[in-house]
Amino acid sequence: MEALNVYAARLLEKNEYFTPGHRACQGCAEALAVRLVAKALGRNVMVASATGCMEIISSPLPFTNWQVPWIHVAFENAAAVISGVEAAYKALARKGRIKDRGTVFLGMGGDGATTDIGFQALSGAFERGHDFLYVCYDNEAYMNTGIQRSSSTPFGASTTTSPAGKKVAGQVTWKKNMAEIAVAHNVPYVATACSSYPFDLMEKVQKAAQTPGPAYVHILSVCPTGWRLPPNKAIWIGRLAVETGVFPLYEVADGRYRITVHVPELRPVEEYLKPQGRFRHLTPDLTAQIQERVTKEYRKLVAKTQFTY
Amino acid sequence: MRKRTGIEVSIAAAEAVGSANVDVIAAYPITPQTHIVEHLSELVNNGELDAQFIPVESEHSAMSVCCGSSAAGARTFTCTSSQGLALMNEIVFIAATLRLPIVMILANRSLSGPLSIWNDHTDVMSIRDCGWIQVFAETGQEVYDHVMFAFKVAENPKVSLPVILNMDGFILTHVIEPIEFWEPEQVSGYLPTFKPVNALDPDRPTTVGAFGLPGIFTEAKKAQDMALIESKPEIIKAWEELGQVTGRHYRPVETHLAEGAETVFLTMGSIGQTVAMAVETLRERGEAVGLVKLRLWRPFPFEELRRAVGGAKRIIVIDRAISYGGTGGPVASEIRAAFYGEENMPVVTNFLCGLAGRDVTPDDYIAMYQQTRRMVAGRVRQEDYVIYGVRE
Numbered sequence: 001m002e003a004l005n006v007y008a009a010r011l012l013e014k015n016e017y018f019t020p021g022h023r024a025c026q027g028c029a030e031a032l033a034v035r036l037v038a039k040a041l042g043r044n045v046m047v048a049s050a051t052g053c054m055e056i057i058s059s060p061l062p063f064t065n066w067q068v069p070w071i072h073v074a075f076e077n078a079a080a081v082i083s084g085v086e087a088a089y090k091a092l093a094r095k096g097r098i099k100d101r102g103t104v105f106l107g108m109g110g111d112g113a114t115t116d117i118g119f120q121a122l123s124g125a126f127e128r129g130h131d132f133l134y135v136c137y138d139n140e141a142y143m144n145t146g147i148q149r150s151s152s153t154p155f156g157a158s159t160t161t162s163p164a165g166k167k168v169a170g171q172v173t174w175k176k177n178m179a180e181i182a183v184a185h186n187v188p189y190v191a192t193a194c195s196s197y198p199f200d201l202m203e204k205v206q207k208a209a210q211t212p213g214p215a216y217v218h219i220l221s222v223c224p225t226g227w228r229l230p231p232n233k234a235i236w237i238g239r240l241a242v243e244t245g246v247f248p249l250y251e252v253a254d255g256r257y258r259i260t261v262h263v264p265e266l267r268p269v270e271e272y273l274k275p276q277g278r279f280r281h282l283t284p285d286l287t288a289q290i291q292e293r294v295t296k297e298y299r300k301l302v303a304k305t306q307f308t309y
Numbered sequence: 310m311r312k313r314t315g316i317e318v319s320i321a322a323a324e325a326v327g328s329a330n331v332d333v334i335a336a337y338p339i340t341p342q343t344h345i346v347e348h349l350s351e352l353v354n355n356g357e358l359d360a361q362f363i364p365v366e367s368e369h370s371a372m373s374v375c376c377g378s379s380a381a382g383a384r385t386f387t388c389t390s391s392q393g394l395a396l397m398n399e400i401v402f403i404a405a406t407l408r409l410p411i412v413m414i415l416a417n418r419s420l421s422g423p424l425s426i427w428n429d430h431t432d433v434m435s436i437r438d439c440g441w442i443q444v445f446a447e448t449g450q451e452v453y454d455h456v457m458f459a460f461k462v463a464e465n466p467k468v469s470l471p472v473i474l475n476m477d478g479f480i481l482t483h484v485i486e487p488i489e490f491w492e493p494e495q496v497s498g499y500l501p502t503f504k505p506v507n508a509l510d511p512d513r514p515t516t517v518g519a520f521g522l523p524g525i526f527t528e529a530k531k532a533q534d535m536a537l538i539e540s541k542p543e544i545i546k547a548w549e550e551l552g553q554v555t556g557r558h559y560r561p562v563e564t565h566l567a568e569g570a571e572t573v574f575l576t577m578g579s580i581g582q583t584v585a586m587a588v589e590t591l592r593e594r595g596e597a598v599g600l601v602k603l604r605l606w607r608p609f610p611f612e613e614l615r616r617a618v619g620g621a622k623r624i625i626v627i628d629r630a631i632s633y634g635g636t637g638g639p640v641a642s643e644i645r646a647a648f649y650g651e652e653n654m655p656v657v658t659n660f661l662c663g664l665a666g667r668d669v670t671p672d673d674y675i676a677m678y679q680q681t682r683r684m685v686a687g688r689v690r691q692e693d694y695v696i697y698g699v700r701e
């Protein structure tokens with residue numbers, strides 16, 4: 001596969017629709033994920049973004065990094081805004097006021113905007129069945145406001161509102177599994193991705209865009225600032241998230257599960273946790289708890305891939 | 310005059326939205342707005358209206374869908390009341406800054422708590438400074454006419470601002486009135502197809518809703534304020550054209566028996582009709598009393614108001630909302646501000662009444678007039694507002 005990737009890159013869109021010059025931190029794997037998603041979708045797309053890191057780094061008035069139509073309204077409503085854009089497009093195309101050119105509708109938000117404050121709007125848009133793709137760029141905390149915990153923050157992580165204290169060792173709850181929640185909405189295409197695996201990511205984004213009705217892609221987006229990592233380790237740690245089974249890469253097409261990046265033998269989670277400052281305080285006991293959970297969840301996922309109907 | 314049809318005002322309002330050939334409707338049910346959206350969904354599902362009806366999961370999403378839809382160039386409508394408006398509050402403000410010509414009917418209802426479904430103006434007063442054009446209707450016919458007016462003004466490229474059409478909950482939404490409908494050619498003549506100034510379009514990519522650093526935020530706000538102020542001549546023009554189509558002439562401020570009045574009542578919305586009865590009675594008794602009705606709330610019609618009040622010495626402002634622990638009636642504080650520093654500044658008394666659907670009769674307004682006469686013997690300040698009709 002490694003050799004083929006050399007050629008695969010040549011097949012990619014050359015243009016950038018999320019351009020350089022934005023104001024993200026060094027080593028931001030979320031900005032990289034946004035760039036890859038934009039590249040995968042090309043120019044025939046309309047984007048609604050939630051408030052958050054990706055919004056503020058790319059749109060300080062009067063500048064923009066977006067080479068495609070892009071709208072930001074508020075924090076918790078990207079899914080509703082893109083619902084409106086899609087509805088307008090449908091109505092106007094039907095009435096002959098615009099030409100239907102198969103434009104793709106992309107809603108995007110961070111983990112806070114998706115799994116917490118924008119959860120209801122996203123659930124509503126899924127349920128109504130709009131023809132859109134929603135991408136969650138999950139950096140596992142409210143990074144834009146200063147690394148506060150969200151429901152997507154993993155167990156044990158130290159954040160500014162789940163600090164590793166003398167009595168409580170960081171986040172005490174397990175990460176909300178948003179991809180599974182999308183599956184529970186009967187969303188026809190759901191996938192997880194990581195910018196450390198760019199071809200896997202872009203292929204999934206294109207599949208999601210081609211799926212009629214709603215689609216959901218959940219992208220683990222390494223945040224060196226919030227995860228307390230050197231900026232040059234972002235891609236590496238993303239790979240470890242996958243290789244340890246902490247964040248498996250899979251897709252659920254029409255209810256059928258498929259692991260897209262196979263990990264024949266999971267590496268110990270300690271390899272993933274140790275380099276990150278947010279997990280520095282973890283005791284062997286807590287690490288063991290995380291290992292147990294990761295193994296169990298991974299087995300559940302594998303079992304789902306064997307389920308047919 | 311053309312034929313009038315007896316119809317519930319909510320249904321007539323929905324018919325007007327349908328006649329306007331709206332493209333996208335997003336709404337969430339809340340009393341007393343429900344009949345409007347129910348009827349719109351009927352029109353869509355019966356194939357009588359070619360539009361996308363988006364039954365959202367909350368009012369917050371209703372206004373968010375409207376923002377997306379309007380930004381994509383579709384004629385967009387929503388409708389809410391009270392708590393629904395409170396829930397969408399955040400997005401209401403943003404819609405104005407984004408200059409999105411959304412039309413919203415606000416079926417005015419009291420804001421909780423205590424929970425009440427009945428009419429007053431506490432909902433709309435909570436978003437006084439949202440930057441939308443805000444008008445009040447007094448009758449069902451006015452509601453019907455103002456749907457066309459609202460789209461025309463909002464979508465005017467010189468304006469490009471959202472419009473709120475206020476109609477009193479139940480008092481207007483749930484009554485049957487004889488309404489004169491517009492013919493399709495009247496609608497198409499008055500209201501051209503929406504041509505957005507700047508729609509989301511892959512051929513002409515635009516960034517909508519960029520964030521404002523301190524170095525540019527003030528300029529953005531100044532531009533927004535100017536846009537709202539400068540919409541007034543376009544609003545007046547749209548009313549004049551409406552008059553040519555229908556023979557009904559609307560103005561920012563309207564009067565009834567105000568000529569030579571020493572005391573004028575000032576009202577907004579449907580209570581104007583009840584106050585008019587009180588004024589007529591008082592006139593018959595030889596009292597120099599008139600009525601001034603504020604139709605346009607934002608942009609505030611300072612000049613028209615001063616002209617309408619004329620040389621009156623006293624203004625009795627009827628408020629349907631409370632600014633707790635502050636100025637009492639939000640309308641009265643605006644009226645006072647409008648006259649502050651003017652020569653022969655009139656004395657303003659302020660009565661808060663009709664809260665959450667409490668009936669107020671012509672006799673009550675006559676009693677307020679008499680109370681005003683007693684009050685003006687001394688000094689009347691803003692904090693001397695009266696919550697009228699409190700049972701002790």
